Amino acid sequence: MIKGIRPLLRGSTYSGALFAAGGVLVSLPPLPIALLPLLAWKSAPEGAQIVVVLALWAALIGLMGLARITRRALIVSARRLLRVPLPDPVAARRSVSSDRWRTPLWLLVHVALGWTGALMSAGLFLAGLTLPFGADVELSLHDWAVRPKAGWERGLVALGCLLLAATVCAVMTATLRRLAPGLLGPSPGELLALAAERELRLAERNRLAHELHDSIGHTLTATTIQAAVAGEMLSADPVAARAALRSIEESARAALEDLDYVLGVLREEKAEAASTRTLADLPELFDRLRHAGAVVEPGLSGDLAQVQGTLSRAAYRILQEGLTNALRHGAGGPIEVRVAAAPDELALSVVNRTGAGTSAVPGLGAFPTSGHGLPGLAERVRLLHGEFEAGQVGPRHWRLAVRLPVRLSA
Numbered sequence: 001m002i003k004g005i006r007p008l009l010r011g012s013t014y015s016g017a018l019f020a021a022g023g024v025l026v027s028l029p030p031l032p033i034a035l036l037p038l039l040a041w042k043s044a045p046e047g048a049q050i051v052v053v054l055a056l057w058a059a060l061i062g063l064m065g066l067a068r069i070t071r072r073a074l075i076v077s078a079r080r081l082l083r084v085p086l087p088d089p090v091a092a093r094r095s096v097s098s099d100r101w102r103t104p105l106w107l108l109v110h111v112a113l114g115w116t117g118a119l120m121s122a123g124l125f126l127a128g129l130t131l132p133f134g135a136d137v138e139l140s141l142h143d144w145a146v147r148p149k150a151g152w153e154r155g156l157v158a159l160g161c162l163l164l165a166a167t168v169c170a171v172m173t174a175t176l177r178r179l180a181p182g183l184l185g186p187s188p189g190e191l192l193a194l195a196a197e198r199e200l201r202l203a204e205r206n207r208l209a210h211e212l213h214d215s216i217g218h219t220l221t222a223t224t225i226q227a228a229v230a231g232e233m234l235s236a237d238p239v240a241a242r243a244a245l246r247s248i249e250e251s252a253r254a255a256l257e258d259l260d261y262v263l264g265v266l267r268e269e270k271a272e273a274a275s276t277r278t279l280a281d282l283p284e285l286f287d288r289l290r291h292a293g294a295v296v297e298p299g300l301s302g303d304l305a306q307v308q309g310t311l312s313r314a315a316y317r318i319l320q321e322g323l324t325n326a327l328r329h330g331a332g333g334p335i336e337v338r339v340a341a342a343p344d345e346l347a348l349s350v351v352n353r354t355g356a357g358t359s360a361v362p363g364l365g366a367f368p369t370s371g372h373g374l375p376g377l378a379e380r381v382r383l384l385h386g387e388f389e390a391g392q393v394g395p396r397h398w399r400l401a402v403r404l405p406v407r408l409s410a
Helices: 002-009 011-027 036-040 046-064 068-082 102-130 152-183 188-233 238-266 279-291 309-329 373-383
Strands: 139-141 144-146 295-302 334-341 345-353 387-393 397-405
Touching (some): 002 152, 011 046, 011 068, 068 152, 102 152, 188 238, 279 334, 309 373
Parallel strands (some): 295 334
Antiparallel strands (some): 334 345, 387 397
């Protein structure tokens, strides 16, 4: 019993009934046009006139539903008044003919329920209010009729009319809520468009995450080590300490450029330029590492100038991440960097010592590990159709090796 009357006590039931009554207002503008055939066909039977007017009225209402702005307005109002979670409509790449008629069909159902429910609930509500105070009345429906007497009988019938009016509102709201997801919700084409949009956003987020991890992560690692170096040498070798501080400043400037680019993309603004560091910037990267106290032994072979565009930028980021990992987790000793450019392939490798050993900076604590570096590198290499390998080589060394195909369009 309590479950049965619970919908009658909810405010959402009557906000849904208000939404249903909006169908009456929507149907009023085309009504004068639908009545025009009556002026030109006065001699027709009354039944035929009614059929023609209703058919033309329904057609005009359906045409209103073909407008995109109508669908958007219906979705917004259904979310607020019906409390149905409907996503915003998106532009689907393929429009199915049956999908286009879902909004007109919803509009016709909305109008039909609105008129029926509004007339029934309004009549019952007025009857419930006037019965206790009016003269003798008779309520009839087809062959059934009741003439309540003054007193408690009339009050009981009035209460029944009010409950029936509330029930009509609840039925209208429940019906529209049940139909809304199918007629106002996303179609199969819109679901595909939503999935494609989410996939693009996820790919962009992953790309930005890689950029932040590779550039900002490397800079923070290098500056941390450089600051430790400067602190150790401040008294013994002021010149080397000042050099380390200058390197920190250069690293911070480079990181700010990368950060400005990433933030510009996140704000959906047009960034001034994408990350432009390429293999040509490797000497600067090696110098920053040397200022941090690391021993870098580069080996560059082949014509690196032939590696351009996306491939060159990606190769720089891969080497940067490999060197960052060597600084963070290596056990001191030289870091070997090899870059070999062939006509059809670019080979990259970073080798550093592991296990017990002397750190590049005495007294420097261990770096936290996020676990995203190597998986991010593997994903970057996979997107470039390359080969990725990382792991222990012998008892004391770690090796990162990458092979990337060189294309003239890179």
